[in-house]
Every structure is written in C-alpha cells, then in structure tokens.
Amino acid sequence: MRRAAPDKRPYHHGDLREALVQAGIDILTEGDLAGFTLRECARRAGVSHAAPKNHFPTVDHLKAEIGARGFEQMHRVLAAAADAALSQSADARLIAMGKAYVRFATANSAAYKMMFRDRDSFERTPHYVVAAEAAWVQLGEAVAAVIGVERGDVDARAAHVFALVHGFASLVIDGRLPPGLETDRVIAQSLASLPAALRGLGTP
C-alpha cells in the first residue's frame, strides 16, 4: 500500500484518478472553462499527458465524473438550504432552495456549465446519470410539499420550477440580462411568486 504523498514520486502516482478530478475541479474553480484540458489536468497531476487514459478512456469521461460531482455538491447545497428553512412553510423552503440554486450556479459558473453543457458528448456514466437524477428528485419533493401530494402532475410543476431557476442561472452566468437590472431582487421576486403560480398551474 502506498501513501498519498510519498517523498520521491514513485513511478505510480498513487491516486491519479482522484488527482485528475481534483485538477479539473481546480481549473473550473479558477473560472477558466476553456483552460480545461486533459493534458492540463495531467500536467497538474504531475504525470505524462497520456497517463489519464488508464483512468478515463476519454476526456468526456472525466468531464462526466466532474459533472456528476457538481450535481452532488449542488444537492448538498440545496438540502442545506431546505434544512435551514425547515421551521418555515413548504413555500418558504422551495423559495430558499430556488435562491440557493441560482446562487450555486452563479458562484460555480464554470462547473455549472460543465454539468449541463455537452451532455450528449458525455459518455453517460452511471455516476453522472444517478447524480443528475437525484437533483430532479430533490426538486420534485420540494414541489410536492408545496402543492400537496394529492394534486397530481408533480412533474409538470417541477419542470416549471426547474426551467425558471435554470433559466435565471444561465442568463446571469452568460451576462444575458440587461446591465442595469438588479438581478438579485428580480430573481427573488420571481421566486416569491412561484408557490402560488404552482398551485394555480393547470387549473383554470
């Protein structure tokens, strides 16, 4: 068994797979999505450019793994936001989660892009699929708590919420909203109207 940080870099890295993932996350944290490169990850891990092949057959596999971790982290952030609002109403919890969603996306814009962009080019690894699915389930539960479980069609309402928060997140990240707009206030306003809108949805 080899320790993680031996004194003299042995031939084998020790935990190259994890080092590559971490290097990739570091690059994204620096906000340099274009700088995300398989060779650069290898470079940061202190390894030759072809070494990653043993752990990730393709750069898309690495992207899928990092994207999966992004979903997992977002899941934790949303769960924490919901927990913090546990004493409040289901409406307040959903709103808190919506705010946390947009905040996470904008604070980790490069990672967020990697989570959503180019999904087709990802080999859909099981890890990625499971992590992305969990986000959907989490959202559906919060929506169900708002509209009441007996009212069917939770998915349609969850899609409404998903579209709204993902839309805001994308627009803010890409700087697509007009410069003068107070995005925080606008988003808070839209989210505040969400529970009522969900209850009215599909019932004219």
Next chain:
Amino acid sequence: MRRAAPDKRPYHHGDLREALVQAGIDILTEGDLAGFTLRECARRAGVSHAAPKNHFPTVDHLKAEIGARGFEQMHRVLAAAADAALSQSADARLIAMGKAYVRFATANSAAYKMMFRDRDSFERTPHYVVAAEAAWVQLGEAVAAVIGVERGDVDARAAHVFALVHGFASLVIDGRLPPGLETDRVIAQSLASLPAALRGLGTP
C-alpha cells in the same frame, strides 16, 4: 459592382465572407456543433484554411456574426407569431411568442447554443450586440402589453419570461427533462399561467 453569383468566380472568391457565414450556418443546421470549425467553413467555401482571416480575424468573430443572424431570425419568427395572434388578446400573443421561442430554439438547437454559449469569448461585434438587444426589446414590448404600461418594472417581468422560456429551451435541448414528460403539454401549461403570474408579480 459585382453580382453575388457570377459565372466564373472572377474575384478570388466573390463573396467569401458571406460564403463562410453560410457554411457555418449549414454546419449548425446539420446539428453538428462540434463540427463547426474555421477550417471546415473554409473548406466548404472552397478556399484555403487561412483565407478567412481577411474577413474574420478570429473564429470568434465568425461565431459572433452567425450568432447575430440567429438572433435576427428568431426576432422574425417571434414577430410572425405575434402577428398571427394579432386579433387575439395581449395575453394570447405573449403565449404564442413563448411557444414560438421554444420551438425555434429546439428546432435550431445548434444555432441556439451558438447564440448563447461562450458569449464572453465572442468579440462583441456591434452586429451581435444590436441583434441580441433587439430580442430583449421585443420581449419587453410583449410583456408591457400584458401588464399595462403604467405598471412599472417591465424589465423585471420580462426577465421572468425570458428565464422561463430560455430555461425550457435549454432543458429540452440538453435532454434534461425526464424522458416520460410530455414537454409540449407541460410547456404550454406553464406559458398559459404566465400572464396572470406577471400581473401578480411584485404585488403581494
């Protein structure tokens, strides 16, 4: 003055700039966003790989031009949708535009991605800026017609609409909504609730 399609390619190319743009649009129409390459555009225009430099200093300039045209085309599509619903209420027109928006985005997914993705890497050419701005203005007008011009804060409501349709478009394009979901019906439902939600926005 030279015509667009002379019989014998008299100038070096005649209209290389336009040919490059068209080649790029063709690639996107084929849905192959990854295949969009400056060299491939040059290839399709029947010209050497470095020829584009005279018309587009950088590949991002070509992307910006194509993105601008995408915004222009979308503007026409939305205007047509609004015109077709001219005899109906402002609510109906906004809903029609929303549907047309999502339909355009999903039917031209590669072009839509080029319009929105990587905006930072675009040299922000005047053409692109103007075209993108026009889309925002168009949306704001439709929203203003719904809520009444006297009620201020049109931008906040326009942002709400923009986020919703862009969110749906992005999620559909990236296949992010659950497989079983009837997206057409769900989106129609969400859009139907939009005018009422806009009127209630910000007025508790």
Next chain:
DNA sequence: CATAGGTTGTTTACACTGTCAAGATTTATG
C-alpha cells in the same frame, strides 16, 4: 520465493485545430 501477468506511466506519433508570417495574385486607385 520466484515468476508470469496485469496495472499504471512514458514515449512517440498522428490528425486535427486556430493563428501567424511571407509570398503570390487579383482588383482598385492615383
């Protein structure tokens, strides 16, 4: 324990990309 086999890295190579510099060719202009 020795050794055969599999795992992990390195080296080298290839096709591809965007960009640049130098030259050739065609058009426009004084």
Next chain:
DNA sequence: CATAAATCTTGACAGTGTAAACAACCTATG
C-alpha cells in the same frame, strides 16, 4: 499605366485528443 490595397495560398507553430508500443511497478499464483 503604375502603384497601392485587398485577397488568397503556402508553410509553419503551438496546442489538442487519441492511439500504439514499450517500461516500470504491483500482485497473485505455482
């Protein structure tokens, strides 16, 4: 017409992802 400007070609360079051949290390089996 002669000269300048615009346009295109050729060739080069640094990057990229991926593949194949080889080397070093680990491990399990005889």
